[in-house]
Amino acid sequence: MIRTRCRSVRYLLAVGLTVLAATPFAPLAAQSTVPGLDTAAMDRSVRPGNDFYLYANGRWVRETAIPADRSSYGAFNIAAERAERRLTQIVQDAAKANAPAGSDLRKIGDYYTSFLDTAAIAARGLTPLKPALNRIAAIGNRTELARYIGSTLRADVDVINDGALDTDNLFGLWVDQDFDTPTKNFAALLQGGLEMPDKSYYLDTSATMVTVREKYRTHVARMLTLAGFSDATGMADTILALETKIARTHEAREDTWDVRKGDNHWARAEFPTKAPGLDWDAFFTAAGLGDIPTFVAWQPAAITQLSALTASEPLSAWKDLFVYHTIEHHAAVLPPAFDHEAFAFFGKTLSGIEAQAPRVKRAVQAASGALGFAVGKLYVTRYFPPSAKRAAETMVANIIHAYDLRIDRLAWMAPSTKQEAKAKLETLKVSVGYPDTWPSYAGLEVVPGRAYGNFDRVERFQYAENLEKLHRPVDRAEWSMTPQTVNAVNMPAMNALNFPAAILEPPFFDPKRPMVMNYAAIGAVIGHEISHSFDNLGANFDAHGRLRDWWTPADSAHFADATEALVQQYDDYRPFPNLAINGKLTITENIADLAGLTASYDAYRASLGGQEAPAWDGFTGDQQFFIAFAQIWRTKFRAPALRRRLLTDGHSPGPYRARTVRNLGAWYAAFHVQPGDSLYLAPDERVRIW
Numbered sequence: 011m012i013r014t015r016c017r018s019v020r021y022l023l024a025v026g027l028t029v030l031a032a033t034p035f036a037p038l039a040a041q042s043t044v045p046g047l048d049t050a051a052m053d054r055s056v057r058p059g060n061d062f063y064l065y066a067n068g069r070w071v072r073e074t075a076i077p078a079d080r081s082s083y084g085a086f087n088i089a090a091e092r093a094e095r096r097l098t099q100i101v102q103d104a105a106k107a108n109a110p111a112g113s114d115l116r117k118i119g120d121y122y123t124s125f126l127d128t129a130a131i132a133a134r135g136l137t138p139l140k141p142a143l144n145r146i147a148a149i150g151n152r153t154e155l156a157r158y159i160g161s162t163l164r165a166d167v168d169v170i171n172d173g174a175l176d177t178d179n180l181f182g183l184w185v186d187q188d189f190d191t192p193t194k195n196f197a198a199l200l201q202g203g204l205e206m207p208d209k210s211y212y213l214d215t216s217a218t219m220v221t222v223r224e225k226y227r228t229h230v231a232r233m234l235t236l237a238g239f240s241d242a243t244g245m246a247d248t249i250l251a252l253e254t255k256i257a258r259t260h261e262a263r264e265d266t267w268d269v270r271k272g273d274n275h276w277a278r279a280e281f282p283t284k285a286p287g288l289d290w291d292a293f294f295t296a297a298g299l300g301d302i303p304t305f306v307a308w309q310p311a312a313i314t315q316l317s318a319l320t321a322s323e324p325l326s327a328w329k330d331l332f333v334y335h336t337i338e339h340h341a342a343v344l345p346p347a348f349d350h351e352a353f354a355f356f357g358k359t360l361s362g363i364e365a366q367a368p369r370v371k372r373a374v375q376a377a378s379g380a381l382g383f384a385v386g387k388l389y390v391t392r393y394f395p396p397s398a399k400r401a402a403e404t405m406v407a408n409i410i411h412a413y414d415l416r417i418d419r420l421a422w423m424a425p426s427t428k429q430e431a432k433a434k435l436e437t438l439k440v441s442v443g444y445p446d447t448w449p450s451y452a453g454l455e456v457v458p459g460r461a462y463g464n465f466d467r468v469e470r471f472q473y474a475e476n477l478e479k480l481h482r483p484v485d486r487a488e489w490s491m492t493p494q495t496v497n498a499v500n501m502p503a504m505n506a507l508n509f510p511a512a513i514l515e516p517p518f519f520d521p522k523r524p525m526v527m528n529y530a531a532i533g534a535v536i537g538h539e540i541s542h543s544f545d546n547l548g549a550n551f552d553a554h555g556r557l558r559d560w561w562t563p564a565d566s567a568h569f570a571d572a573t574e575a576l577v578q579q580y581d582d583y584r585p586f587p588n589l590a591i592n593g594k595l596t597i598t599e600n601i602a603d604l605a606g607l608t609a610s611y612d613a614y615r616a617s618l619g620g621q622e623a624p625a626w627d628g629f630t631g632d633q634q635f636f637i638a639f640a641q642i643w644r645t646k647f648r649a650p651a652l653r654r655r656l657l658t659d660g661h662s663p664g665p666y667r668a669r670t671v672r673n674l675g676a677w678y679a680a681f682h683v684q685p686g687d688s689l690y691l692a693p694d695e696r697v698r699i700w
């Protein structure tokens with residue numbers, strides 16, 4: 011991925027994703043009449059070698075305010091806002107179409123209208139919540155507890171494709187291509203059970219986190235009071251205590267990213283001995299997984315300890331926790347008081363967002379998320395011309411070719427490793443714009459006027475789709491990102507790339523501006539995604555997606571050294587005096603940025619056949635390339651949101667991603683960067699991986 015992707019529908023609905031407010035400053039080249047660099051946004055008083063990000067974006071940084079309903083704002087939002095305007099049109103047209111019952115168009119319209127109708131939601135009050143609360147109240151023993159946990163399992167996590175590591179259920183299910191037998195899919199269980207974003211929110215003893223926890227306790231009590239519980243404060247104490255115990259079992263995120271630590275195949279029969287406590291038979295049967303013989307226990311120690319907690323902690327504590335999690339999970343589709351309280355904590359306190367996005371925008375996002383590919387199909391029909399698909403496919407081919415040449419030229423890599431790397435490049439399955447075949451929503455029921463029920467039905471539908479995948483061969487053409495998403499993804503086990511239609515737009519791609527700028531922007535994104543096949547994560551998989559060591563020991567050692575140097579480089583970046591970037595947590599994405607920029611640079615030079623790019627507004631081709639790259643990373647954060655990202659996100663914050671240029675020799679030449687400049691690295695300190 012090129013940027014964070016949040017799979018938590020609950021979180022997205024709570025804070026709202028969208029904003030149509032214009033920035034006070036003209037964004038990038040996207041809206042200027044002559045497409046090119048956004049020179050007005052630069053600050054030429056900054057020496058490029060001292061702070062390249064500010065040189066390219068200084069005036070924008072000074073003059074841009076983060077819209078009230080956002081936690082951060084940057085170049086990605088400019089493309090996202092365009093996509094959102096289009097989605098609003100599509101979804102509202104669907105709502106007005108009076109399409110036949112059961113059609114995708116009708117479902118999109120009904121989902122949107124139901125979510126939007128807060129008067130109807132308020133009028134139904136707590137009624138939709140009652141069946142779930144009754145089920146929890148009826149839990150009378152440990153077997154029923156296991157059955158409840160199994161019945162609420164959802165396909166809401168995915169380590170290597172989505173970076174979705176969290177679920178508020180005790181466990182999350184992830185279905186993906188099996189690392190040992192690539193023709194079939196595996197069922198992996200991941201740790202879960204927390205509402206706050208990471209274990210550190212429960213365990214960190216800093217004053218900031220202690221305050222957050224106190225606000226959280228108050229928030230939990232408020233939600234329970236709204237739901238009519240009389241002992242809300244006592245329940246909140248119990249819930250926070252149990253979540254804290256759950257947090258202690260959690261493995262660190264950087265370990266969770268490690269596929270070799272995660273790939274633990276457990277036979278179903280082994281669960282009671284490897285993770286005693288939970289009634290696993292009851293759990294798996296209730297989860298619809300009774301016929302699956304083997305699972306992947308992704309964080310085995312955490313699964314063992316979580317299972318033990320289900321036996322050692324009082325039933326009543328678990329029931330309190332389930333009650334609260336059920337309410338929180340559905341806050342967006344419960345009466346507005348719940349929705350506003352959820353935003354006050356998750357949006358305001360945890361992310362620093364000032365105002366919740368308007369309901370209409372959230373309803374568009376909700377419909378676009380619920381029926382993602384049905385909406386995506388309408389999106390590409392209206393907005394993605396074949397010419398854009400062809401242009402992007404050509405760039406992809408050129409950048410893959412640049413990688414191929416780089417592999418040939420690598421002095422340190424043994425011929426046998428090169429052969430394997432090139433085989434992987436050849437088997438890359440690249441899809442641009444949209445999938446060849448569209449997933450069906452025939453099995454999804456959407457009921458007008460039933461926002462809560464529709465929300466649950468979508469989750470169960472997605473879960474059923476994933477269970478179904480366990481019974482059929484892997485399909486490498488399947489997409490994991492919808493076409494209307496401003497992002498891109500590499501699925502490293504499948505060795506497949508998706509470049510959604512919505513990112514093939516300004517400021518990433520604009521056929522009307524010089525190609526060098528497209529190589530710097532969408533080209534770097536393409537290179538980034540390709541490189542995920544060869545980063546510290548992707549390099550574990552061979553051309554067929556087997557988790558297999560295809561590196562010679564010497565090559566492996568070289569790769570590890572280069573990787574370590576990059577970890578150190580990012581560990582030194584400190585967005586807060588008391589909080590640095592976690593070089594280890596972000597290493598995969600930092601490698602992808604570096605390798606991607608390098609390959610897209612090569613491809614841009616090759617596309618000119620040895621000629622220099624024409625000057626543009628006084629800038630040489632290489633200068634245009636690096637400035638355009640730094641301009642796609644312009645991002646402003648609210649402090650709590652930045653803190654949250656540093657603790658949880660595999661991507662470095664945008665301004666630091668712009669510093670990737672420090673490792674490329676061509677950048678030094680282009681801007682006369684000298685020893686003594688803040689960003690200067692001696693040639694042997696510049697990290698070169700591919």
Ligand SMILES: [Zn+2]
Binds near residue numbers: 011013538539542
């Ligand atoms: Zn990435």
